[in-house]
Amino acid sequence: MRLIHTSDWHLGRRLHDHSLIEVQAHALDQIARLCLDEGADALLVAGDLFDRAVPPEEAVRLFNDFLLRMSKDVRIPVVAIAGNHDSAERLGFASDFLALGRIHLRTRLSDRAEPVVIEAGGEVLHVYALPYVEPLRVRAELQDESLRGHEEAIRAALRRVRERLQPGTPSVLMAHLFASGGSESPDSERSLEIGGAAQVSAEALDGFSYVALGHLHAPQRVAGREDIRYSGSLLKYSVGEANQRKGVTLVELGRGPLAVREVPLTPLKDVVRLEGSLHDLLHAPDFERVRGDFVEAIYTDTGHLLDVASRLRERFPNLLAARPRALLLEAAVERATPRPELALRDTRELLEGFWSHVLQESAPLDESHHAVFREVVGRLERHEDPDADAQEAA
Numbered sequence: 001m002r003l004i005h006t007s008d009w010h011l012g013r014r015l016h017d018h019s020l021i022e023v024q025a026h027a028l029d030q031i032a033r034l035c036l037d038e039g040a041d042a043l044l045v046a047g048d049l050f051d052r053a054v055p056p057e058e059a060v061r062l063f064n065d066f067l068l069r070m071s072k073d074v075r076i077p078v079v080a081i082a083g084n085h086d087s088a089e090r091l092g093f094a095s096d097f098l099a100l101g102r103i104h105l106r107t108r109l110s111d112r113a114e115p116v117v118i119e120a121g122g123e124v125l126h127v128y129a130l131p132y133v134e135p136l137r138v139r140a141e142l143q144d145e146s147l148r149g150h151e152e153a154i155r156a157a158l159r160r161v162r163e164r165l166q167p168g169t170p171s172v173l174m175a176h177l178f179a180s181g182g183s184e185s186p187d188s189e190r191s192l193e194i195g196g197a198a199q200v201s202a203e204a205l206d207g208f209s210y211v212a213l214g215h216l217h218a219p220q221r222v223a224g225r226e227d228i229r230y231s232g233s234l235l236k237y238s239v240g241e242a243n244q245r246k247g248v249t250l251v252e253l254g255r256g257p258l259a260v261r262e263v264p265l266t267p268l269k270d271v272v273r274l275e276g277s278l279h280d281l282l283h284a285p286d287f288e289r290v291r292g293d294f295v296e297a298i299y300t301d302t303g304h305l306l307d308v309a310s311r312l313r314e315r316f317p318n319l320l321a322a323r324p325r326a327l328l329l330e331a332a333v334e335r336a337t338p339r340p341e342l343a344l345r346d347t348r349e350l351l352e353g354f355w356s357h358v359l360q361e362s363a364p365l366d367e368s369h370h371a372v373f374r375e376v377v378g379r380l381e382r383h384e385d386p387d388a389d390a391q392e393a394a
Helices: 021-037 057-074 095-099 135-142 149-164 278-283 285-290 308-315 325-334 339-358 367-381 388-393
Strands: 002-006 042-045 078-081 103-106 116-120 123-130 171-176 210-214 220-222 225-230 247-252 259-264 271-276 294-299 319-324
Touching: 002 021, 002 210, 021 057, 042 123, 057 078, 057 103, 078 123, 078 171, 095 103, 123 149, 135 149, 149 171, 210 247, 271 278, 271 285, 278 294, 278 308, 294 308, 294 325, 308 319, 319 325, 339 367
Parallel strands: 002 042, 042 078, 078 103, 123 171, 171 210, 210 225, 271 294, 294 319
Antiparallel strands: 002 247, 116 123, 220 225, 247 259
């Protein structure tokens, strides 16, 4: 049995001010073709199909078109669950009717022990679907007020599932949760809960031939186990994910040992971070290959520069941000340096660069200028009014 595991599509998401619908459509087209090329027997989507509970119209249309293609052209079952970004009620609309076309949208906790039965090539596979649920929902469903935290809730919810497992029949669990030890992408993932209370141990997911997880955006194994995996998100949804590989997970199980392979997807527009002098960013041939991508540009020039973003946008029309490397270094230093020492080092180069740019013919700065500037900055950092002394004197 061959399965394609994917998750975290976040249809309708924007990257800064840029729509991603066209890029997402390109990625979904690759998944549909991959299902055919690889001879997949089912497609598993482990939650966060949409980016928010009420998705924009173009996102709903894209999802509809994809499901129609899977049903009419690819003609394999699709099993999808609700994630923490999805509205379970909206995603589950008409799910019983869609199941007649082998589109299984599992959004209710109460359905977790009723497997989706996949049959192909004389083999049978049971897929159990556990959508994202808060512990409060599990307590209400099981009428057990003693359950506290995600770990206890998931363990309790899966007891009924394990009672239904059939010896000799391969089983897959789909779930949307935060498995302990997983690598996060905090600038693009929505936290499930403050601290570590939302985490679920790998041991709580034992007992299945394969566990297809969603929520974390980096493709990864859980606790070093090949049988419990995150496929990762459909695309890079922040610059912090620029170095991640994005794709789907191809899973083979049944008669032989479990085999898992990551299959990359080629984005229509990649997310990249570039670094160099402003001149190089504007003119170096090496950067030409990413002209059409989503770009964060880090320029290494010191001193004051004007209209950096607008100048870079002429070369990189999908520019996300332009940041001076000096400020990024200062931010790192700020986390480790006491404030008085930091202010002395931060302000000098900034003031001198601005002074030389605006008053090129004037006398150079002396220490008295720096002292006044440091005092003003210090008062602002303490949320004081720089004109307070003058007002009091008046």
